[in-house]
Amino acid sequence: MRSLLRFLARNYFFLLFLLLEAVSIGLIVNYNNFQRVRFFNSSNSVTASIYEKFNAITSFFALQKTNAELADENARLRTQLEQYKQVFIPLDSMNIAEGKEEQELQTPDTTLRQFDFIPAKVVNNSFIKQYNYITINKGSNDGVAVDMGIIGPGGVVGIVTSVSKNYATGPTILNKRWSVSAKIKNSNYFGTLAWDGIDPHVARLNEIPFHVKMEVGDTIVTSGFSDVFPEGVPVGIIEKFDHASGRNFFDISVRLLTNFANLSYVEIAKNNHLEELIDLQKMNTNE
Template sequence: MRNLFAFIYRFRAFLVFVLLEALCIYLIVQYNTYQGAAFFNSANRYVGRVLEFQSGVTDYFNLATVNSTLAQENALLREEVLKYRQANLTDSISQMDTTLLVATDSATVHPFSLHAGRVINNSVRRNNNYLTLSIGTEDGVEPGMGVIAPNGVVGRVKTVSAKYSTVTSLLHSQMLISAKIKKNNTMGTIKWLGGDYRTAILDYIPLHVQMSKGDTVVTSGYNTVFPEGIVVGTISSIVREADKSFYTVKVKLAVDFAQLTYVYVVENKQKAERDSLELNAGILPNE
């Protein structure tokens, strides 16, 4: 306290000067319209800049929460798209019975739901690549579920813990996906042969099939993992080899696996029933 009084006494003249200057500024601003308006406009501008900077800093540290919320909202929107697509497929099959859609259970019309998750580990340079997601059994994720990104197919859930899950990437030597050429519904199998992480092979396309570069390849819907019509990629090259009965078709994958941030795990509410039925019938599942 003694030091404080000593400081005030030492700089008493300067402190009185500052106090009088402040009082003068207050009186000028308070009792002069022009100076008051100029002062408050300037003050508002600088205060606005400070608040804007503060808001920017706060928003930066809240980005993880914002992104997670947006991913959840996108998952709901994509569910609606899948529901609309599934309803159209069902409607096209049941054109002769207009009451069928009304009498059909909602899980039958739309068996798929999506769970948004953040990618916390990923590889693209190995022969067998995997991803790790920040969601697990507590979020409804189970082994065998499909995984998609906003622009295409990603892979399949391999193992799950309470809060995390690992995914066998499409960029895996043992990963096969049942697919078809969208314009003519010709069935094939997508397989990654290594090397370029943006290119895969579409196998088993017969030589009589008409196709061209740029044609879209989508999931076939012949399994319980992926809904029908999810984009896999576009045809980038077609080669007819003399010693083979099928084309060698290269597909440019729609997903850039090196830049994955958020993905969606696909839950099929009818998977257990269908898998059990096909297993009992001795039918091998489509990849």
């Protein structure tokens, strides 16, 4: 208490000045319309600016949650789509009886679904090196295993080669040691798509015969001839192609659909038939 009194005694004139200043401002604002409008406009501007900064911060954290929820939903929908792709209902197999208004459609069998998809967040990703890798925040505890494909919003990203309990890592398509089987959409002609280590936006599609018809802008998708990715996952679009003399194949440049500089969430493709396929392939090699 004595300290407070000593403080007031020492700063009496300064505190009195502040009090009178506040009273003066109040009188001016209350009895002068122009000054009152200017005062409230200024205070509203400051308040709005503070609220804007606060909302930006809260929106940032809310956006992270929203993105995670969207990643979960995309994985669920991709799994569901893969399930329905396994079911084909020809028209003549439907029970079309005269006068019957409703048809009994076949319900997809979950045992037929070859791939499930696990959503994950990217925690590390390189794209300016010759051998680029990605790390995600899902591991063996989440069902992730080696040789599972990684798919982003644009399409193919890479493959899992190392797994811990809570994380997984592997090369991306921007890695000169890794390639993926791909084909021209709506075509049975497939080849090997690989990166040449030059442009992080462009890869090369090899082994496409020169008699195959194609156009710039055609979509390149996974062929489905591997255990890693389902058929039809987007990879890129044809940017240009030419036929070098003396060669039987096109030289095709493919602009990748995945933006590796802005990759936050991915999905892991889990092949439910992998063990069965491996066992079957082992039988062929033993013959």
